[in-house]
Amino acid sequence: MAQPTTRNYYKILGITQKTNKADIKKKYRELAKKYHPDTNSGSKTAEDKFKIISEAYDVLSNAKKRKAYDRERSYRKKSPPRPRSQSDYTSGYEREPGGNRQGYEEPFAQEPEPVDPDMPTSGFDLQFMIDVPLPIVALGGTIPYTYEKYVQCEECEGTGTCGSDECPQCQGKQLVVRSVTLDVKIPPGVADQYTLSILKEGGAGRNGGPPGALYLKICTQPHPRFKRVKNDIIREVTISSKLAEEGGPLEVETLDGTTTIQVEEATLVGEELRVPGEGSAISWGKKRGNLIIKFNIEDD
Ligand SMILES: [Zn+2]
Numbered sequence: 001m002a003q004p005t006t007r008n009y010y011k012i013l014g015i016t017q018k019t020n021k022a023d024i025k026k027k028y029r030e031l032a033k034k035y036h037p038d039t040n041s042g043s044k045t046a047e048d049k050f051k052i053i054s055e056a057y058d059v060l061s062n063a064k065k066r067k068a069y070d071r072e073r074s075y076r077k078k079s080p081p082r083p084r085s086q087s088d089y090t091s092g093y094e095r096e097p098g099g100n101r102q103g104y105e106e107p108f109a110q111e112p113e114p115v116d117p118d119m120p121t122s123g124f125d126l127q128f129m130i131d132v133p134l135p136i137v138a139l140g141g142t143i144p145y146t147y148e149k150y151v152q153c154e155e156c157e158g159t160g161t162c163g164s165d166e167c168p169q170c171q172g173k174q175l176v177v178r179s180v181t182l183d184v185k186i187p188p189g190v191a192d193q194y195t196l197s198i199l200k201e202g203g204a205g206r207n208g209g210p211p212g213a214l215y216l217k218i219c220t221q222p223h224p225r226f227k228r229v230k231n232d233i234i235r236e237v238t239i240s241s242k243l244a245e246e247g248g249p250l251e252v253e254t255l256d257g258t259t260t261i262q263v264e265e266a267t268l269v270g271e272e273l274r275v276p277g278e279g280s281a282i283s284w285g286k287k288r289g290n291l292i293i294k295f296n297i298e299d300d
Pocket residue numbers: 153154155156157158159160161167168169170171172173174175
């Protein structure tokens with residue numbers, strides 16, 4: 001249905017809500033005749049009026065449409081539409097924390113309130129990339145990470161003052177930039193480009209405010225021999241043509257040690273051998289993927 005109308009169809013037809021169906025029809029016919037375009041030689045006003053009369057009759061002569069129309073009208077009476085005025089906007093703003101009313105009543109009259117220098121403020125969040133060797137990404141571990149951040153000034157213990165003077169170390173800022181080293185725990189089998197969130201290791205806060213967070217995006221360092229494909233680790237191994245022909249045991253390097261595999265008879269170049277449980281960690285180290293050995297064969 002179209003937009004609810006604000007027109008009073010009863011008034012348009014000159015009837016009341018109590019007028020019976022037959023009388024409504026009678027009234028409509030009278031008016032339609034009066035304003036019909038044919039009898040008004042194309043008068044625009046008459047044409048518009050005729051349309052409105054027809055619209056009113058269409059609604060009021062149809063029980064279902066009339067019911068909906070009456071219901072709509074009674075709602076409107078109970079809650080008259082309020083014009084969206086400036087006071088609506090300001091009352092909206094008043095409900096916001098801090099009671100910020102700027103922008104509507106006096107758009108340019110108010111300066112932003114000065115920040116209280118003694119108010120606790122949180123430290124900055126920091127975001128960096130961390131290069132992690134493939135074996136640590138695959139199996140987890142801890143690596144040291146060095147970065148710069150704001151820390152509390154040691155000279156004034158974060159007060160910004162020494163006696164009655166401004167602290168010469170931090171110039172009253174309470175904080176100084178320092179290089180720090182953190183041991184970062186890498187979860188086993190973490191995805192490349194995953195961002196670790198380390199709470200409280202960002203910049204220090206002021207006036208007792210909490211420190212920010214440190215976000216480290218993991219960048220897997222390429223490995224000279226291993227490649228990671230999801231949970232599997234792929235490694236190319238070059239064997240002699242004799243071993244390829246006859247088959248036999250071969251010790252190969254794994255991510256965290258060595259293992260002995262059995263080369264099959266008549267192995268061809270590019271053939272693969274799957275070593276279960278020697279791949280990358282799965283489900284935070286509960287399981288491991290495969291190590292996939294890809295054979296190269298030496299020329300004689
Ligand atoms: Zn200081």
